[in-house]
Amino acid sequence: MIYQESLDFLKDLAENNNREWFTANKQRYEKARENVIDFTGKLLEIVRKANPGMDENLDAKKSVMRIYRDIRFRIDKTPYKNNFGVSLPTTGTKGGGVEYYLQIQPGNSFIGGGYWMPEAPHLKAIRQEIDYNATDLKKIIDDKEFVKLFGDFRAQEQLKTVPKGYEADNENIDLLKLKSFVAWHKISDKEITDPNSVQLVAGMCARILPLNVFLKNALA
Template sequence: MIQSQTLDFLKELVDNNNREWFQANKERYDKARENVIELAAAIIPKLHHIDPFLSAELDPKKCVMRIYRDIRFSKNKTPYKNNFGISLPTLGSKLGGVEYYLQIQPGKSFIAGGYWMPEAEHLKAIRQEIDYNADDLKKIIDDKEFVTLFGEFRKQDQLKTTPKGYDVDNENIDLLKLKSFIAWHPLKDKEVCSPKAADEIAKVCSRIYPLNVFLKNALA
């Protein structure tokens, strides 16, 4: 579970996002990061039990993303992220591929899964899988419990035009125009700070698992 001190550190970082304050509070950061690593370590075996494509041998330290921002091409020059991210890739996927992703951020934590902004070759393969087997995807995303947890899957960012090779009258054009294929569920602070946090997060991921299987099959 996440300690309240971890959230407190992130809250204060928002108002003190500079190197001087961060260095003065480096010990607090190290403890907060270790807390996030502990949560990742607790989640990994539970997710492996749900999704065998996620290795039980994942290193939780490597799954916790850097807090340092790349500001070279950004107008926002604050040097640190105001959250901790945990990327849990499935076998054969690099970070940012078909994965589960947990973000710890005061008042804005969430658990997600799927594939965010696939590269062109993968996007083409996923669209082809949708074209061939749309009913399989719709069975997953239109399930009542799925919609309750994650909302309307089709309301993600879409192309404004019809993707190349598909007809505007295609009955599944709303799915074919998607740029990402993500299931996203918000988490309250009291949920991430609960002793049952790892169990509850794994339970949500069990509902994401069929989506990840569909996406993995598309890329096979």
């Protein structure tokens, strides 16, 4: 589970996002990070069993993203993120593709999966798969349990125009216009600090698995 102390550190960091405070509280950060790494290791052990294609070199420590922000081209110059991000790619060890993503943040933790903002070649391949096999995707995203957990899949950001190569009257145009293909579920502070939180998050990943399989097949 994630310890309350880890959430408390993140809450305090959000209120004191500067190098002086962070340096003075470096020990708290390291303890919280180790907590997240331990949690990730237990989660990865469960998820990997259901996703046999995951890279054997993927490990918990590398899956936990850096807390340091790249502020070179940002208006917001605060140096640290106010959350821990965990990326579990379904292929390879680099995040940003078809993956599971866990965010740990006081009042704003969530587990998600799918493919956020695919690059042009991957977006084209996914759209082609939807055009050919939309029925398979709709069985996943229109399932009552899926909708209950993750909401309306089609409500994600869409293109304002019809994507090149498709017609406006295509019966699946609402899916073809999507910019991202993700599902996510918010997790309360009480849930993430519960002794069974790893099992809870792993259960959500299992619900997202069919979506990830569909997307991976599109890119195969």
